[in-house]
Structure formats: structure tokens, C-alpha cells
Amino acid sequence: MIENSFISSNIDKAKNALSSVIEKIKSAKDQKLVFLLVGRTGVGKSSTVNSLIGKAIATIGQYEATTMGVESYESEVNGIDFTVIDTPGLCDEIEEEGNDEKYLKQICSKVKQIDSMWFVSRLDETRVTADEKRGIKLISEAFGFNVWQHAIIVFTYANSVEQGRFQEALNKRTELIKKEIVKYTSIEVVNIIPSVAVDNKNSTTPDGKEWIGELYTKVFIRMSERGLLPFLTATADSIRPQRKASQQSSSKTEAPNRYFSVGSRGRTEVVEKGQEPRIKVDDFQKQLIKKKLIDAGIIPTLVLSGAGIGSLFGPAGTAIGGAAGAVVGLVAWLFAW
Ligand SMILES: Nc1nc2c(ncn2[C@@H]2O[C@H](COP(=O)(O)OP(=O)(O)OP(=O)(O)O)[C@@H](O)[C@H]2O)c(=O)[nH]1
Ligand SMILES: [Mg+2]
Structure with missing residues (x-):
């Protein structure tokens, strides 16, 4: 035109x-959305994706990762194809010495695009484990430092931290994880990686705020340009408040x-009362x-x-x-x- x-x-x-x-x-509509999840087994990666999308697109389990691998779940939401890629074992205590090379090949052959990458860790943990460090290193080696441009840090189990310690824990844990990431990318990239605290068993975090809007916004602002629409x-x-059909008329008078x-x-x-959006x-x-x-x-x-x-x-x-x-x-x- x-x-x-x-x-x-x-x-x-x-x-x-x-x-x-x-x-x-x-x-x-013809484009696929690819989310990459990184974090230890059982920290709540699948639960958080499901909370965000409002649909069980990743299975929630209590399995132990026994080998390092790459798994993907395909799903469709409102006509958009989603791929959620999980990296079981990547941040877990598994004896796979010498297999990092093999893992890198596997992940590179399976993952062609990443629109949003989540590094997920529990907020009530105090340190970055050796396995989490190795996970950060391998992901950086597999995809290059650019992968961190679409990354967010997600802290789960927020309500397992005392209210008075919440903000401090969030700041401290963010700082510690960023200290690891900066080894593989520039300080400019690391500085703007956002972190967000969630709790998949509660709608609020210890500060009393609903976390879902914050998670949504952070995922959105970090999403690849291709993934935005x-x-x-x-x-x-x-996210948009819905109007009931009976309210479509633009009468501005106060209705019940x-x-x-x-x-x-x-x-x-x-x-519109009673028309609150899910997010x-x-x-x-x-x-x-x-x-x-x-x-x-x-x-x-x-x-x-x-x-x-x-x-x-x-x-x-x-x-x-x-x-x-x-x-x-x-x-x-x-x-x-
Ligand atoms: N209290 C609490 N429980 C959670 C939270 N997130 C997940 N869980 C629970 O933790 C367990 C593991 O959750 P998943 O979402 O399967 O964790 P995952 O990281 O995907 O685990 P794997 O895929 O096995 O590596 C489930 O029983 C969840 O209900 C959270 O934020 N708070
Ligand atoms: Mg999972």
C-alpha cells in the first residue's frame, strides 16, 4: 500500500x-512463540508458565531429573502456537561429567529460536548452587550472550520468605544470580535483566501485591520483537477488562x-464491576x-x-x-x- x-x-x-x-x-498468527525455561527440578517452572498463560501448557510434576535433556511441550492458545522448552537436569546435581559437549549439541539442534527465556529459582533459597552456575554457563555457551537480552529472573515460592525479609531477599538473590550471568555477557545487558517474585499457590507476594501483572509486564517488555504480537x-x-454485551452502549450514566x-x-x-481481567x-x-x-x-x-x-x-x-x-x-x- x-x-x-x-x-x-x-x-x-x-x-x-x-x-x-x-x-x-x-x-x-502464523508465528510460533518459544519460551525457554531454565532452573532446578521442582522450583516451579511449569507452574509459573501455566499461571501466566492461564492454561496447563506444561505438565506439573514432582519427578527428579535423572539425565540432562531438552524437552518441549507444544500448545495452542487463542490460535497461537506455543513451544515451552524445558531443560531438565541442567541445574540439578547429576553426575554427567564430560557430557556438557553432548548437551550443547542437543540443545542447539532442538532450539532454533527463543522469544522469552526464564531463569527460575526459589526465593527462599540463599545461594546460587554449583548446578545453577553450570546451567547459566551452558545456556550462555549454547545461545551466546544475546539470549540474556530476552531473559527474566523468576523467583518462586515468594511466600516462603518472611514478609519483613521479602524485599531484601529479592534484591540479594537477584544480585547473586546477576553476578553469575555477568561472567558470560556484558554489564549493560545484565543490568537491565528484570527479576520478579511469584508464588504459584497465592495470588499475592508478601508485600501484598498481586504478582501476575508484574510477571506479565516483565515477560512482555523482554520478549523478542518477533514474539510481541x-x-x-x-x-x-x-489483560483487557471485558464488557458485557449489555454494556456495549456508551451511556455514561452510573449503572449498578x-x-x-x-x-x-x-x-x-x-x-466495569465484575469484569476484572484475569491479569x-x-x-x-x-x-x-x-x-x-x-x-x-x-x-x-x-x-x-x-x-x-x-x-x-x-x-x-x-x-x-x-x-x-x-x-x-x-x-x-x-x-x-
Ligand atoms: N508453595 C509453592 N509451591 C509451588 C510454587 N511453584 C510450584 N510449586 C509446587 O512445586 C511443585 C513443582 O512444581 P513444577 O511447576 O512442576 O516445577 P518444575 O520446575 O516445572 O519442575 P520440573 O519440571 O520437574 O523440573 C508442584 O507441586 C507445585 O505445585 C510456588 O510458587 N509456591
Ligand atoms: Mg516442569
Whole structure:
């Protein structure tokens, strides 16, 4: 499509952005999302992936890793194909001396792309074990330092740490793991690796905050550019508040199942009661998600300076329907003011 580069009205800019986003969403449907999980057996890798996606895409077990290997689970979420790659034994106490070479070959032949890499460890542990160190080394050797650009550190079992020690434990454990990672990549890359504390048996961490929105945001901002739209497509309905069909009309009068709250920038927002999304993101997390969409070139910056994106994308999303419509609707919700 040839675009007029001197479009003056914001609505035209928003329309162009809309059609380009729709094109991108449609092509994202054919793409696969690959998550790589690294961490000791039983730390909660599978549970955390399942908590994030809201579906049992990785099996939860209590098996002991007996050999070092690479296992992958294939799954489909909202039309998006997911591959979750597990690395059993990689961070466990297994006598496999001399087999690192073989393992590297195996992992390199099985894993062609990584969109999100998680290093998972329990928050209530105090040190980085020799096996975790070896896991960090092998992953770095297999994929090069670039792999850390899509990495997050996930600490599970957050509620097994006393409330008063929570923040300190999170900081200290993050620092210790980063000290290992920096041996294989640059300090600049390590400095921006985020860590997040979760607990798969509780919706909150000891600081009283719900962790799922934080995990979502951190995974999102670290995701490969190729993975962003497929990930949004798979999760759009989980993060956007849904309206009931009876509430589609834009009446602004107070209805029993609606209430008003003052959002950031002092705007009054209509909040749909009982329509809370599975993954709630707060205003700050929303800003980070928006920034990532702009930085990745998915949403053009110029659209932000004008009105229109919310009012245009919203009805368009409803009209398109399906997974693409859900993403367009989500973009409308994220960028509306
Ligand atoms: N209390 C608590 N239990 C957890 C947490 N995460 C996982 N579990 C439990 O720990 C056990 C192991 O969880 P998995 O998710 O299978 O762990 P994994 O790291 O995938 O284990 P492998 O795939 O066997 O290496 C299960 O019984 C989970 O229910 C957590 O954050 N808090
Ligand atoms: Mg597992």
C-alpha cells in the first residue's frame, strides 16, 4: 500500500496505524512463540508458565531429573502456537561429567529460536548452587550472550520468605544470580535483566501485591520483537477488562454494575464491576507495555500525539472480531485516554 507521507489529520494517521497493526496481527498468527525455561527440578517452572498463560501448557510434576535433556511441550492458545522448552537436569546435581559437549549439541539442534527465556529459582533459597552456575554457563555457551537480552529472573515460592525479609531477599538473590550471568555477557545487558517474585499457590507476594501483572509486564517488555504480537494475541482477552454485551452502549450514566474512578492524569474512568481481567496491569505496567509496542515499531509514535486511536481502534476491534479483533481492542484500551 502506498502511503501519503504528508497526511495531516490525526484520524488519517490513526487509520493508517490501524491498518498496519491489523496486517501485522494477521501475520503474527502464523508465528510460533518459544519460551525457554531454565532452573532446578521442582522450583516451579511449569507452574509459573501455566499461571501466566492461564492454561496447563506444561505438565506439573514432582519427578527428579535423572539425565540432562531438552524437552518441549507444544500448545495452542487463542490460535497461537506455543513451544515451552524445558531443560531438565541442567541445574540439578547429576553426575554427567564430560557430557556438557553432548548437551550443547542437543540443545542447539532442538532450539532454533527463543522469544522469552526464564531463569527460575526459589526465593527462599540463599545461594546460587554449583548446578545453577553450570546451567547459566551452558545456556550462555549454547545461545551466546544475546539470549540474556530476552531473559527474566523468576523467583518462586515468594511466600516462603518472611514478609519483613521479602524485599531484601529479592534484591540479594537477584544480585547473586546477576553476578553469575555477568561472567558470560556484558554489564549493560545484565543490568537491565528484570527479576520478579511469584508464588504459584497465592495470588499475592508478601508485600501484598498481586504478582501476575508484574510477571506479565516483565515477560512482555523482554520478549523478542518477533514474539510481541503473537504473545499479545494469545493473552489479549486475559489483560483487557471485558464488557458485557449489555454494556456495549456508551451511556455514561452510573449503572449498578459500573463505578467511576479517577485514573492517572486525573481523568474519570468508567470501571466495569465484575469484569476484572484475569491479569490486572496497573497504570505503570500499562505505560511499560505501551512503550515497548512503540519501541518495537508496532504502534507509531505520531499516533500518540493525536486523538483518535481509542475511538477508532475500539469499534474496529469489535468489527473484526476473533483474535485479531481482540488485539485491536486491547490496543484501543491501552492507548485510550
Ligand atoms: N508453595 C509453592 N509451591 C509451588 C510454587 N511453584 C510450584 N510449586 C509446587 O512445586 C511443585 C513443582 O512444581 P513444577 O511447576 O512442576 O516445577 P518444575 O520446575 O516445572 O519442575 P520440573 O519440571 O520437574 O523440573 C508442584 O507441586 C507445585 O505445585 C510456588 O510458587 N509456591
Ligand atoms: Mg516442569
